[in-house]
Amino acid sequence: MVAEQLAAQGIRCPRVLAAMGEVPRHLFVPQWLIAQAYDDTALGIDCGQTISQPYIVARMTEALELPTGESLVLEVGTGSGYQAAVLAALGARVVTVEWIPALAERARAALASVGLLDRVRIVIGDGTAGVDDDGAYHGILVTAGGAQIPRALLPRLRAGAALVLPLGEPGHQELVRLRHGAQGLVEESLGGCRFVPLRGPCGWEGE
Numbered sequence: 001m002v003a004e005q006l007a008a009q010g011i012r013c014p015r016v017l018a019a020m021g022e023v024p025r026h027l028f029v030p031q032w033l034i035a036q037a038y039d040d041t042a043l044g045i046d047c048g049q050t051i052s053q054p055y056i057v058a059r060m061t062e063a064l065e066l067p068t069g070e071s072l073v074l075e076v077g078t079g080s081g082y083q084a085a086v087l088a089a090l091g092a093r094v095v096t097v098e099w100i101p102a103l104a105e106r107a108r109a110a111l112a113s114v115g116l117l118d119r120v121r122i123v124i125g126d127g128t129a130g131v132d133d134d135g136a137y138h139g140i141l142v143t144a145g146g147a148q149i150p151r152a153l154l155p156r157l158r159a160g161a162a163l164v165l166p167l168g169e170p171g172h173q174e175l176v177r178l179r180h181g182a183q184g185l186v187e188e189s190l191g192g193c194r195f196v197p198l199r200g201p202c203g204w205e206g207e
Contacts, residue, residue, distance in 0.1 A: 081107030
């Protein structure tokens with residue numbers, strides 16, 4: 001997967017490639033989809049959600065440009081827990097927020113099975129509103145497609161840190177990276193993508 005899909009499609013960061021190779025993706029997909037776990041495609045999981053294709057997970061992780069050593073990352077949308085696992089394998093401490101309690105518990109079990117739960121804090125709630133802690137994040141990922149930027153997240157970024165998220169209506173989404181620059185908020189397109197709709201006031205599904 002790492003050589004034939006990720007590196008071949010332009011993922012260059014050795015740390016990201018190593019983290020993707022370390023996390024066993026088959027432990028984060030439903031039992032009946034294990035044979036497809038390493039295909040370069042999104043797969044359905046419980047509660048109408050998906051686990052993103054490996055390339056998109058790697059692309060979003062690489063786009064954060066996390067510093068070496070200890071870092072703190074916020075993820076909005078835990079889903080299967082796979083993205084959080086990759087971030088943790090990269091060396092980050094992760095706060096991940098999930099709307100659906102059943103998904104959060106399954107992600108917790110999967111993270112425990114690969115020995116990464118000690119680096120991941122799972123919170124149940126609306127991640128677009130931020131998390132009630134004192135963290136200043138080295139990066140923020142949103143793993144569902146929304147109608148607008150969750151503005152409450154921007155003040156939680158450290159200087160120079162990035163918020164990476166899909167924006168746009170279902171079927172016409174663009175992966176975007178945002179940073180605070182000298183002239184204000186700088187937005188960069190990272191290409192097209194397809195994610196499940198974001199829930200909450202910044203999404204397409206309402207609260």
